[in-house]
Amino acid sequence: MSTYAAVLRTPHAASTFGAALLGRLSYGTLSLSLLLAVKDASGSFAVAGTVLALFGATGVVLSPVRAAMIDRYGPRRALVPMAVVYAVLLAALAVVTREEHAAPGTAGTSAVLMGALAALAGAFAPPLGPTMRTLWSQLLPDRRMLQRAYSLDGVAEELILVVGPLLVGVLVTYAQPAAAVAVSAVLVLVGTVALALSPVPFPVRATGEGRRKGRGARTPGTGPRGLGQPVLAAAGIGLCLGGLDLLVVAFTEDRHQPGAVAWVLAVLSAGSAVGGLAYGALSWRSAARPRLAVICAALGVALAAAGLAPNVYALGAAAAMAGLFVAPALTTAYLIADESAAPGARTRAGAWVNTALNAGISGGTASAGLLVGAVPLPLCFALMAVPALLCATATPRGTGRLDLKSG
Known part of the structure; x- marks a missing residue:
């Protein structure tokens, strides 16, 4: 601390x-x-x-x-x-x-x-x-x-x-x-x-002539391609989280324990808080972009495993495990966006990540609503984990490398 x-x-x-x-x-x-x-x-x-x-x-x-x-x-x-x-x-x-x-x-x-x-x-x-x-x-x-x-x-x-x-x-x-x-x-x-x-x-951000000069001074990592990975990752995380909320409701109702929804979602948030605090306290030797891919993969695996839970207590444990990767993934996405943006465009870069997350949550809820009842619940969890797993494969090479160890 x-x-x-x-x-x-x-x-x-x-x-x-x-x-x-x-x-x-x-x-x-x-x-x-x-x-x-x-x-x-x-x-x-x-x-x-x-x-x-x-x-x-x-x-x-x-x-x-x-x-x-x-x-x-x-x-x-x-x-x-x-x-x-x-x-x-x-x-x-x-x-x-x-x-x-x-x-x-x-x-x-x-x-x-x-x-x-x-x-x-x-x-x-x-x-x-x-x-x-x-x-x-x-x-x-x-x-x-x-x-x-x-x-x-x-x-x-x-x-x-x-x-x-x-x-x-x-x-x-x-x-x-x-x-x-x-x-x-x-x-x-x-x-x-x-x-x-x-x-x-x-x-x-500079205007007029200064703004035109600022454009010419931008590095390769400051363009749309530099923002692609964190924005896609935020959208994928949002899709997973939006779908998970509804799937937890369906899971608890299927077990005739609807009152368990509140504490399952609470442990998800608690896991995210613990993961975020631990992640921020560590110094990482790896670059941020491949690290984001690994965290997204871990989140996807944890979400898919949640569908195999035999009861609400196991689901709560799986939700807590998945939560451990939520805050670290979003923290890393915001760090990459900040590094990718020109000095006068940092707020907009962060807003794109935030917008992707919120849009993903809405889309995830809608997608889960279509899946529940149409396919078995464990398969619903597995399908809602796919966006995070896909984000793990979308790691640009050689752009916006960030080594926190070097300061």
Whole structure:
């Protein structure tokens, strides 16, 4: 743990990271709070699911565009306006969803309004994760320290996904779900403004003549081919994780133990946190690209083996084993993306990895839904492990080599 303490002792690291986590906690609270608020306002789970899907779709599709704006103009000129508009739209959603009993004949109009507000909010969602990873690369030029920072960042993100819904649970005990949506708006606004005010210099992309010169100075690893492996790996990991969530539900229901879903998924997250902390604390002699391939292969094997579990306890053990490779794989993907990008395009490179992960999760859930019931459950697990195994074979040779041991 002393290695992580050294990361946080870096000047401005703890305050900058704390601001980013405060803003990112909003994403941990919003999904559940928005789902509950829209369901209460519309009386329909279908409407709630559609509104949440619209929010997620615009957020994922436009993530690289928002990241490019930050690379070009910096956090203060781009990130803060995004956060202000985003928070205002969330506040509007909180106001709209406070109406628990719509007037006769207005249900359809309310659903359209909530969907439009959610879609617009997703379009302006500030990319705090990619921005923070860019700032990490500025704070810690040493690659070994950067690996530890990325591992710490990934573990914190896992914890946010656990703490966020718990916080919503507390809030809705004493207030309407719409109040939790409003709290999400406050969290993201305060955290984003604090992050943008960080004294850490941000590598803004050059414009005009300077930008043309910057293009000519790029190394072979900074182009799309350099980003191909980490983006594909993130998409593959997302496909596996999205499918695994649904397969765990199917497995536990098949054993007549639906209540076991929560703790099986919890041990998956716990395994990811443990794996991420251990991975970041080690110094690796191997290059990052072949290492990413090995980690993806291990993840695929663990997921395939989970389908052979005879009971939910064995499934939990297999999920914990698979989790050990999730955070290390994503950490390595972000490291490669950071190294592959030009200094003024790091946020966009990280956003592509993040977008691929989120898109993969959505696709994995949909794919698993088609497989369950059509083929035996063990085969479903094996098929959902294929993306990770394929990523293990897609290792570019001679590009973007990273040796953390050499610093």
